Every structure is written in C-alpha cells, then in structure tokens.
Amino acid sequence: MTYGALGHGPASPDGEPVAAGQSGAGQSGAGGAVAGAGPEDSGCRILHVDMDAFYASVEIRDRPDLAGRPVIVGATASRGVVLSASYEARAFGVHSAMPVTRARRLCPQAVFIPPRHHAYAAVSKEVMEVFRSVTPEVEPLALDEAFLDVSGAIRRLGPPARIGALIRATIAEQQGINCSVGVAPSKFIAKLASTRSKPDGLLIVPADGVLAFLHPLPVAALWGVGEQTGQVLARLGLRTVRDIAEIPVGTLQRELGSSLGAHLAALAWGRDERPVVSSTPEKSIGAEETFASDIDDPEVIRRELLRLSGRTARGLRSAGALARTVVIKLRLANFTTITRSRTLPEPTDVARTIYGTACALYGAAGLDSRARLRLVGVRASGLVPASRAATQLAFGERRAGWRDAERALDRISGRFGADTVRPATLVTGQRDEPSPRPGGSAPRLPPAQGPRPPP
Ligand SMILES: [Mg+2]
Secondary structure, eight states: OOOOSSSOOSOOTTSOOEEEOSSOTTOOTTTOOSSTTOOOOTTOOEEEEEESSHHHHHHHHHOGGGTTSOEEEEOOSTTOBEEEEOHHHHTTTOOTTSBHHHHHHHOTTSEEEOOOHHHHHHHHHHHHHHHHHHOSOEEEEETTEEEEEOGGGHHHHOSHHHHHHHHHHHHHHHHSOOEEEEEESSHHHHHHHHHHHOSSOEEEOOGGGHHHHHTTSBGGGSTTOOHHHHHHHHHTTOOBHHHHHHSOHHHHHHHHOHHHHHHHHHHHTTOOOOOOOOOOTTSEEEEEEEEEEEEOOHHHHHHHHHHHHHHHHHHHHHHTEEEEEEEEEEEETTSOEEEEEEEEEEEEOOHHHHHHHHHHHHHHTOOOTTOOEEEEEEEEEEEEETTTTHHHHHHOHHHHHHHHHHHHHHHHHHHHOTTSSOOHHHHSSOSSOOOOOOTTOSOOOOTTOOOOOOO
16 A cells, blocks of 8 residues: 655644555554654544545456556447546546547557446445444445545544544455545545545645645636636636635626635635535435437437346345335436436336336437437435335235346346346347447337346
8 A cells, every 4th residue: 555645744743734544664553544643633524535446446356367457447338438447547548438449549458347337336335334334424425435524433433534544444454445535624625635645545634734735726626616617717817726715706706606706715715614414325226327429319218228227226126225216317418417207106126117117207308309318317216125115015916026037137147247137128239338329220119118037
C-alpha cells in the first residue's frame, strides 16, 4: 500500500491537510492512521469513502494473475465503453466512459474484461455493511462510495482519522480491494479529499485547514461547476476557488443566477451544511444502461428493458426483498429524462412481472416513434421483506411458478456465472451493448413476453 497521493507530509502543525496510508511501517494496527503526534481531526465528523477503480479491482482480486497489469472493464461489444480501469491502464490515458475502441488504441496490451455486475453488487453490499457497522449514518452515493457521519462513533472507535483507517483496513482485509478516505468537516470537502488521496490513501482536512486546501483548487472542483458554468467563470477570469471566494457574491449571482451564484460563493468559503442523509439499505434496486450510440428502435429498447428487468429481479431476490413499484427511466438523446412508475397489485421479485410493467410504462410514455434514447433504466422501489409477503405469494400458483423458475435460474447462475442462463430473446442479441439495428430487421418481441422457465 502507498501513502496518499498528495504532496503533503504527515501531520503538519498549522492546519495543512494530512495525507496518510493506513499500513505504513511503525504504525500500530489499523488505528494508527498517521505517524507522529496524530492528525488534527477535531470537527472532522464526515468521511467520504470511495473504492479505488472498483470494478477493475474486483476483477483483479478474483484473478490474481492480473495484478500489476493494465485491466479495463467494459462492454466488449464493438461500441462498448470503459466502465472501470486499473491505475496501470490509467497511466496510458484510459478512463471511464471512454469508448473501448479508443482504450484499445491507447493501451493494446490491456486485459479487457466484460463487466460482472453481480459480483460488484455483492462486494458493494458487504462494503456498505462495513460502513454501517461503524455508524448508521451512511449515505451511499453509488455502489462504491458513501458519506459517513461518524459523530456518534467517536467514543466507541476513536477520532475520525482513526475510524477512516479502520475502515480502510477492514475493507482491504475482508474484500481484498483498496479504498480512499477523505476526512473533513463537511461532505463537500470530504469528497474532494478522498479524490485527492487516491489511490489507496487517506486525507484529513481539519476545520482550520479547509481554505488552505480548497482555495488553490481549480473552479471545476466545486459542485455545480459543469462545462457551461466553467465557461462563464473563465470569461470572468476566475480560475481557482480562491478567485471565486474573492469576487463579490453579487457579481457571481448576476452572471450565474442568484441561487447558483450564492451556492458557489458558499462552497468557495468551505461552507456546506448539508447533513449526511442515511438511507436504509436497498430502498430501491435497479439497473440502467447508457447506450454507446442513441437508440430509436423500440425492439432494441424492449430487449434492453428485458435484460434490466432480469437484473433488477435478481437483485431483489438476492436482497430478500419484494418491490411494490416499478419505475422506468428513459433519457432522450437531448438529455431530457422521463420517469414513469406504476404500483403493482402485489409486491414482486419476478422478472416477468417487472418486465411486463416496464414495457407497459414504456408504451404509455408516448414517445415519438423517432425518439432517440441514450439511456434506459428499470428500478424497483417500495421494498418490503420477502418473508413478510410470503403468504400472499402462495395465492397465485402461476405467479409462484414463475418465481420458483426464476429462483432456479438464480441457483444455476450462482454456480456457473451470471451469463449462463438468460432469456432466449437475449441469446442472439449483443451481450453488453445493444446497437442500433437497421429498421425492421429485429425479431418481433411482444411486450408481455418475458423469460421462460426451464421445462
Ligand atoms: Mg470509486
């Protein structure tokens, strides 16, 4: 393991950020975060924990022969995009969301691996469990990152920096992957700190070191500064966060609107009062797919809904949950996003039911036949424990039949890999990325048709 990626030395007396690896020589166990007198971490009750190169790290963990090699996880279809790249691959300029074809040109010697979403979801679940063993105040942002408010854990586990080190050590030991941790007084600073400590680092930004840490950063470091806002700021000659802090807030508001202007001014002074909002695990479960090129063929869309419904149902079953509501998300080529939801008469974890509902919602969304989609998603919400609803399911023999059939598929997939068994309509399709088909050549797929049980 390495020390944090920052140039900062360990514990500096004047409130400078402190970077530390967790397993350096001479430190006592997981708690010994930092050499010397210990970091000033008072007031740093927020942690942001983020797995390093998550998908790629899981693949490398499961295939030790890949260690030290450039590894790229991405859809292997010709139009696929990079989902995750090991740091060895990043050294060649490869990054997520880049077309795989470009990644191949940049780093032909890389090992390309199709994603195993099942495996990542399983690791994510365990990682979140580790977080929740520290504090119930956990706000997941993605499969591989979360905010933690550790105020209530300090008496039990020690100061925040020590808790951060403990989490890093626990995840490394239990999951065999590395993560980076930012320790700070607010969510915004904690997230910046974890990013800057990557890979495999821990960075503490004490309350009185926030401005020294923040002000030299480029304006793009501020939440809310995208491409467009960045252009406005550049036009005003504002390059660093300090520049934003020093310009009158009225000027920012005039140029950016009153709410964004005020927001950026507050952030530039390190003010971010947002609390960590804990969510119960698995409030909703779902899957979505961004197409590598925009899709306007309803058959391809429905096939994707089928695949995502299968993934959602498997997620529900492995979480022991049933969903009351099915939600679909359709993002158009122009980034307009449409969501539609329907609450079911009975909660379900059956792909066929989810797919049927998703197709009905898609049909009812009333999209123009030429509407081009860049993303579709299926989500199941309103979750209830499957155990509580078990008796209801016994009613419909037919529904129970589908459920048993899908559970049987789960067992086979669990033994031989998630891709072993899939609905027949998917076998001929591309595995990872549906690509546009010439009009009319796709096989007809009636909306209600779902996965079939084995004979
Ligand atoms: Mg990550």
